Amino acid sequence: MSPAAAVCAVGDSFFAGPPDEVAARLVGCTLHVGAAGGVIVETEAYSEDDPASHSHRGPTPRCRSMFGPAGTLYVYRSHGIHWCLNLVTEAAGQGSAVLIRAIEPTRGLALMRSRRGDVADRLLCAGPGRLAQALGVHGGMDGMHAGEAGVEVRRGSARPAVDAVTRIGVSHGADLPRRMVARGSRWLSRPVRQAVAA
Numbered sequence: 001m002s003p004a005a006a007v008c009a010v011g012d013s014f015f016a017g018p019p020d021e022v023a024a025r026l027v028g029c030t031l032h033v034g035a036a037g038g039v040i041v042e043t044e045a046y047s048e049d050d051p052a053s054h055s056h057r058g059p060t061p062r063c064r065s066m067f068g069p070a071g072t073l074y075v076y077r078s079h080g081i082h083w084c085l086n087l088v089t090e091a092a093g094q095g096s097a098v099l100i101r102a103i104e105p106t107r108g109l110a111l112m113r114s115r116r117g118d119v120a121d122r123l124l125c126a127g128p129g130r131l132a133q134a135l136g137v138h139g140g141m142d143g144m145h146a147g148e149a150g151v152e153v154r155r156g157s158a159r160p161a162v163d164a165v166t167r168i169g170v171s172h173g174a175d176l177p178r179r180m181v182a183r184g185s186r187w188l189s190r191p192v193r194q195a196v197a198a
Contacts, residue, residue: 014153015071018045018089018090019045019090020045020180022089022098023045023180026098027042028156028182029153029154029155030153030154031103031153033150035111036105036107036112036135037135039104039182040103041182041185041188042181042187042189043098043101044101044179045096045098046066046099047094050173051173052170052172053066053095053096065088065142072087072146073087073143073145073146074086074087074088074142075141077139078129081129082128083133084129085132085151100128102128102187104187105121105125109124130189160185161182161183162181162183163180164180165177167179
């Protein structure tokens with residue numbers, strides 16, 4: 001099976017747009033990594049012209065995967081501790097990706113609980129580090145096509161209302177509304193204070 005056939009019911013063209021648009025489209029889709037996954041409720045968009053993006057200064061050994069073709073995984077370690085899962089958007093060479101910040105866990109709950117330890121289900125995948133740990137995401141997946149890494153994205157049966165809010169934990173571009181959330185979701189990494197429809 002080719003990588004393009006293995007990925008995603010959505011296909012690579014789903015990711016081949018500006019990261020803000022892809023980040024909004026991903027909310028409400030299902031994300032499965034092997035036997036675990038759920039419904040995406042929170043994402044963040046990053047691009048090369050964004051001062052908060054790893055790609056802002058061009059390709060480096062750390063962020064080279066961000067410049068790959070749409071549907072590539074960019075997996076990096078945050079603060080030397082947590083892996084974070086990103087899906088590359090646009091055409092190769094653009095340096096843009098969407099960080100998956102939170103999902104509502106629906107598949108493989110026992111597996112996710114075993115990976116995360118004794119935490120409430122609401123906290124299994126609430127935040128990019130928790131999410132990556134629960135789904136078994138690791139650095140060896142960086143630079144792989146999503147399908148090759150066993151990552152599958154499917155359109156949801158019903159798309160929720162999506163709000164654009166400011167991002168979390170960035171020192172540059174903190175005022176940009178590039179965090180996309182499912183309105184009213186209890187599964188977000190952090191509550192939303194101020195939002196506009198995406």
